[in-house]
Amino acid sequence: xxxxxxxxxxxxxxxxxxxxxxxxxxxxxxxxxxxxxxxxxxxxxxxxxxxxxxxxxxxxxxxxxxxxxxxxxxxxxxxxxxxxxxxxxxxxxxxxxxxxxxxxxxxxxxxxxxxxxxxxxxxxxxxxxxxxxxxxxxxxxxxxxxxxxxxxxxxxxxxxxxxxxxxxxxxxxxxxxxxxxxxxxxxxxxxxxxxxxxxxxxxxxxxxxxxxxxxxxxxxxxxxxxxxxxxxxxxxxxxxxxxxxxxxxxxxxxxxxxxxxxxxxxxxxxxxxxxxxxxxxxxxxxxxxxxxxxxxxxxxxxxxxxxxxxxxxxxxxxxxxxxxxxxxxxxxxxxxxxxxxxxxxxxxxxxxxxxxxxxxxxxxxxxxxxxxxxxxxxxxxxxxxxxxxxxxxxxxxxxxxxxxxxxxxxxxxxxxxxxxxxxxxxxxxxxxxxxxxxxxxxxxxxxxxxxxxxxxxxxxxxxxxxxxxxxxxxxxxxxxxxxxxxxxxxxxxxxxxxxxxxxxxxxxxxxxxxxxxxxxxxxxxxxxxxxxxxxxxxxxxxxxxxxxxxxxxxxxxxxxxxxxxxxx
Amino acid sequence: xxxxxxxxxxxxxxxxxxxxxxxxxxxxxxxxxxxxxxxxxxxxxxxxxxxxxxxxxxxxxxxxxxxxxxxxxxxxxxxxxxxxxxxxxxxxxxxxxxxxxxxxxxxxxxxxxxxxxxxxxxxxxxxxxxxxxxxxxxxxxxxxxxxxxxxxxxxxxxxxxxxxxxxxxxxxxxxxxxxxxxxxxxxxxxxxxxxxxxxxxxxxxxxxxxxxxxxxxxxxxxxxxxxxxxxxxxxxxxxxxxxxxxxxxxxxxxxxxxxxxxxxxxxxxxxxxxxxxxxxxxxxxxxxxxxxxxxxxxxxxxxxxxxxxxxxxxxxxxxxxxxxxxxxxxxxxxxxxxxxxxxxxxxxxxxxxxxxxxxxxxxxxxxxxxxxxxx
Numbered sequence: 001x002x003x004x005x006x007x008x009x010x011x012x013x014x015x016x017x018x019x020x021x022x023x024x025x026x027x028x029x030x031x032x033x034x035x036x037x038x039x040x041x042x043x044x045x046x047x048x049x050x051x052x053x054x055x056x057x058x059x060x061x062x063x064x065x066x067x068x069x070x071x072x073x074x075x076x077x078x079x080x081x082x083x084x085x086x087x088x089x090x091x092x093x094x095x096x097x098x099x100x101x102x103x104x105x106x107x108x109x110x111x112x113x114x115x116x117x118x119x120x121x122x123x124x125x126x127x128x129x130x131x132x133x134x135x136x137x138x139x140x141x142x143x144x145x146x147x148x149x150x151x152x153x154x155x156x157x158x159x160x161x162x163x164x165x166x167x168x169x170x171x172x173x174x175x176x177x178x179x180x181x182x183x184x185x186x187x188x189x190x191x192x193x194x195x196x197x198x199x200x201x202x203x204x205x206x207x208x209x210x211x212x213x214x215x216x217x218x219x220x221x222x223x224x225x226x227x228x229x230x231x232x233x234x235x236x237x238x239x240x241x242x243x244x245x246x247x248x249x250x251x252x253x254x255x256x257x258x259x260x261x262x263x264x265x266x267x268x269x270x271x272x273x274x275x276x277x278x279x280x281x282x283x284x285x286x287x288x289x290x291x292x293x294x295x296x297x298x299x300x301x302x303x304x305x306x307x308x309x310x311x312x313x314x315x316x317x318x319x320x321x322x323x324x325x326x327x328x329x330x331x332x333x334x335x336x337x338x339x340x341x342x343x344x345x346x347x348x349x350x351x352x353x354x355x356x357x358x359x360x361x362x363x364x365x366x367x368x369x370x371x372x373x374x375x376x377x378x379x380x381x382x383x384x385x386x387x388x389x390x391x392x393x394x395x396x397x398x399x400x401x402x403x404x405x406x407x408x409x410x411x412x413x414x415x416x417x418x419x420x421x422x423x424x425x426x427x428x429x430x431x432x433x434x435x436x437x438x439x440x441x442x443x444x445x446x447x448x449x450x451x452x453x454x455x456x457x458x459x460x461x462x463x464x465x466x467x468x469x470x471x472x473x474x475x476x477x478x479x480x481x482x483x484x485x486x487x488x489x490x491x492x493x494x495x496x497x498x499x500x501x502x503x504x505x506x507x508x509x510x511x512x513x514x515x516x517x518x519x520x521x522x523x524x525x526x527x528x529x530x531x532x533x534x535x536x537x538x539x540x541x542x543x544x545x546x547x548x549x550x551x552x553x554x555x556x557x558x559x560x561x562x563x564x565x566x567x568x
Numbered sequence: 569x570x571x572x573x574x575x576x577x578x579x580x581x582x583x584x585x586x587x588x589x590x591x592x593x594x595x596x597x598x599x600x601x602x603x604x605x606x607x608x609x610x611x612x613x614x615x616x617x618x619x620x621x622x623x624x625x626x627x628x629x630x631x632x633x634x635x636x637x638x639x640x641x642x643x644x645x646x647x648x649x650x651x652x653x654x655x656x657x658x659x660x661x662x663x664x665x666x667x668x669x670x671x672x673x674x675x676x677x678x679x680x681x682x683x684x685x686x687x688x689x690x691x692x693x694x695x696x697x698x699x700x701x702x703x704x705x706x707x708x709x710x711x712x713x714x715x716x717x718x719x720x721x722x723x724x725x726x727x728x729x730x731x732x733x734x735x736x737x738x739x740x741x742x743x744x745x746x747x748x749x750x751x752x753x754x755x756x757x758x759x760x761x762x763x764x765x766x767x768x769x770x771x772x773x774x775x776x777x778x779x780x781x782x783x784x785x786x787x788x789x790x791x792x793x794x795x796x797x798x799x800x801x802x803x804x805x806x807x808x809x810x811x812x813x814x815x816x817x818x819x820x821x822x823x824x825x826x827x828x829x830x831x832x833x834x835x836x837x838x839x840x841x842x843x844x845x846x847x848x849x850x851x852x853x854x855x856x857x858x859x860x861x862x863x864x865x866x867x868x869x870x871x872x873x874x875x876x877x878x879x880x881x882x883x884x885x886x887x888x889x890x891x892x893x894x895x896x897x898x899x900x901x902x903x904x905x906x907x908x909x910x911x912x913x914x915x916x917x918x919x920x921x922x923x924x925x926x927x928x929x930x931x932x933x934x935x936x937x938x939x940x941x942x943x
Contacts, residue, residue, distance in 0.1 A: 336800055357803025366801065374801040377794040379912070388791060389802035391784050405782050426922035429576075433912055434919040 006045060006055035016041050017210045028176055028186045030196040033206035039189050043156055047079045048072035078152030080143045082159045088132040095131055096146050117148050121178045137168040154185045161195055165321055166527035173199045193225050243313035244502050249486035250310045250455050254342035257303040257328045302328045304510040312484040317501030319526050325510035326490050330459055334366050335359050361392055365453030367444055367461050375444045378433040383414040385432045386447050393451060417446035438465040445473050449480060459490045474500060494523040508532045579911040584854060587899035595892045609884050616875035620759035629870035631766035631827045636848030637866055638776050639821035641857040646793035646813045652694060652712025653821040654845025655719030660689040661825030662723050665836035666732050668745035678748040690822020691815045698814030702807045741837040751830035763831035773859040789813060853900050
């Protein structure tokens with residue numbers, strides 16, 4: 001497959017400019033670039049969702065032109081989207097044949113074909129399992145199988161590792177190697193450089209909408225690659241010196257939240273993600289009798305007896321596969337969900353019964369996990385979004401008991417945020433929806449930091465943000481931490497967690513199952529705890545939890561509650 | 569920045585204009601299909617509008633529509649569909665008429681007192697739907713529709729002669745209200761009298777704008793309407809907001825019948841106007857929940873109402889106006905959504921464009937820019 005001189009313009013913006021890309025049979029070709037560099041647009045062109053304005057695409061030396069994804073599929077190009085497109089309540093077989101019933105029917109022939117593909121590439125897919133019972137990694141394999149079933153010879157994988165823990169990533173890469181051994185071409189889109197280097201045969205780097213270079217993994221280091229990607233020195237999320245004090249800001253004791261009934265399958269799923277690598281570490285011991293029992297009973301605990309303390313100047317990172325209780329923990333802390341048991345204390349005061357507004361007024365900042373649902377009014381102008389969440393506080397309101405809005409004050413302050421946080425926008429009157437995700441995030445971070453929070457809930461603070469802005473956001477968090485901010489950091493980016501946190505905890509099935517010293521732990525070790533395979537204090541060599549206290553590096557681990565919590 | 573402002577105005581006007589053009593065109597199609605002139609009815613109606621007595625009628629009608637539409641708009645601004653404005657204003661008018669017929673305070677007190685009665689009655693009736701939604705999760709649409717029917721029956725019962733009703737000729741009234749509760753009108757000579765309460769309607773429009781756009785409460789309300797999840801995360805108590813919005817909506821609805829009750833009828837009778845609440849929905853939609861837009865929409869619909877009866881005398885059916893009102897609703901819903909989506913896309917592109925231009929300008933010193941970003 002060969003792309004020459006592809007250019008795609010959107011009104012006013014050149015999304016892709018003079019792109020050259022050659023993918024050979026039997027290789028894994030990685031496409032890397034920052035967010036917004038133009039990867040997605042290129043993929044849409046490849047998959048027939050958009051037409052290029054200039055340039056040609058050739059498959060097997062033959063020039064082609066795609067009008068729709070159906071054309072691309074007919075040419076043997078298949079795409080595995082970042083967000084899976086599967087019907088939960090159907091079986092794997094039904095999902096696979098859906099839309100291509102004509103190929104092998106919907107019965108025995110189709111099942112045989114699925115088995116055949118699954119065996120041939122070592123995918124291990126069971127045709128009759130319900131998709132809702134499958135874990136994330138299994139679902140991804142179903143997606144790959146779906147594409148192969150339609151006869152694809154060129155596979156496009158869009159950020160396939162974003163939802164996987166390290167062990168699952170390894171399993172995926174093993175699958176990809178099988179595929180390429182069979183002569184298929186794989187286009188692998190990612191911005192995780194380490195992964196790209198380990199799996200790709202060739203790498204093409206995209207920056208600012210154009211291909212800036214190619215690299216051969218064997219001769220490249222992640223750092224070189226990153227510099228190619230960003231075009232300048234690369235920031236790292238390392239926290240230089242510890243600023244942890246012994247003044248507790250937030251104390252959570254025995255926090256328990258019951259499931260309200262929805263999406264249990266989703267939440268339960270990670271438990272089944274027992275992959276080859278994690279399996280060796282002793283199976284799932286973290287669950288224990290208590291958790292297992294409650295799963296079987298009527299009420300499921302989405303947060304189970306969570307206890308921790310965060311001190312002023314401390315960043316506590318929470319690692320975990322998405323859907324293990326992080327959302328509920330955030331909701332309980334900000335007051336969107338009531339605690340069914342346990343207590344939350346903020347600066348020594350019990351706030352368990354406080355409303356969300358009071359919590360925010362008293363200095364709890366909130367960078368939400370899903371900024372579109374919880375952080376922004378998409379169709380409102382930026383300055384109104386600056387008011388959101390702080391409507392009772394200056395500079396947004398004036399008058400007695402903050403009765404009147406102060407649009408002028410809010411607008412002036414929005415201009416300041418746009419300036420200081422480098423929000424790329426032509427003005428503060430445009431709607432939030434017209435900004436890119438990264439700029440929306442910068443606005444939210446700016447808004448929250450502007451109110452000098454004492455405790456910040458930061459869920460994926462740099463998700464969808466480009467590398468430059470990522471560093472700026474880290475800097476802002478670090479600066480505030482130096483001034484005594486306590487941060488609860490939840491992130492899917494293990495490097496960010498390890499680099500920014502003073503303490504690390506692992507959440508699994510609603511429980512804090514392990515803790516680790518960010519200075520000593522590796523992403524792989526964290527990963528195995530995230531699948532429930534390891535518990536207690538994570539060190540290079542497993543040690544007794546009792547030794548926690550002796551650990552000089554993180555004095556804050558001396559919170560007495562911690563060891564009991566994990567020993568359970 | 570100015571550019572985006574102008575664009576917003578343009579977008580705000582584009583929706584209604586497109587809708588009206590479409591509605592007129594479709595009405596003409598109906599006229600042609602029935603073998604009539606597709607132009608003449610309009611010119612007849614415009615001619616009607618030049619008569620000063622018709623103008624007074626239009627303004628009086630528009631005042632009532634305006635209040636009803638404001639009531640609906642308060643709900644719309646936070647994603648609540650108060651279909652029950654109709655029942656709320658009728659019940660409120662009846663209660664006010666009864667109270668006004670039995671209580672006699674000095675005029676300075678009587679009129680505010682009667683307004684209070686009207687607002688409380690409306691708020692109470694809407695509040696039932698609000699409480700049901702908050703405590704039981706009953707859709708306010710269903711509850712308010714039901715309450716409309718219940719209000720009709722309740723009014724029928726309360727105006728029985730054995731309860732509060734006073735028969736007058738072959739009409740059933742609630743008795744004439746005390747003079748102190750009559751709202752003085754603006755005398756226009758031979759053309760008639762403009763209801764003084766119309767001024768209150770205008771004041772309510774100003775208040776509506778002020779509360780929604782300039783107070784903290786208004787911001788919370790709009791935020792809840794724009795995104796319930798984001799509002800909840802920002803600290804709005806969604807349940808309380810639902811109840812409050814319902815109460816306000818009902819309170820304003822209670823005033824919708826006041827112009828005619830206090831200004832002309834002075835009693836609640838069988839001939840009291842009905843359906844203001846439903847027309848109010850059309851008007852709120854057409855006026856985009858904006859106080860000025862609603863005023864224009866109210867005038868337009870009132871014009872159609874009051875100018876169309878003349879059509880009957882020259883061989884057209886006055887129902888043409890009803891057809892047109894219906895078509896306006898359909899066209900409004902379609903064109904607003906289209907314009908909204910188009911506007912959002914357009915703005916996204918414009919923002920992209922401006923940023924690309926800005927980037928191109930600084931492209932030469934790429935490095936400086938990066939350093940700023942990485943600061």
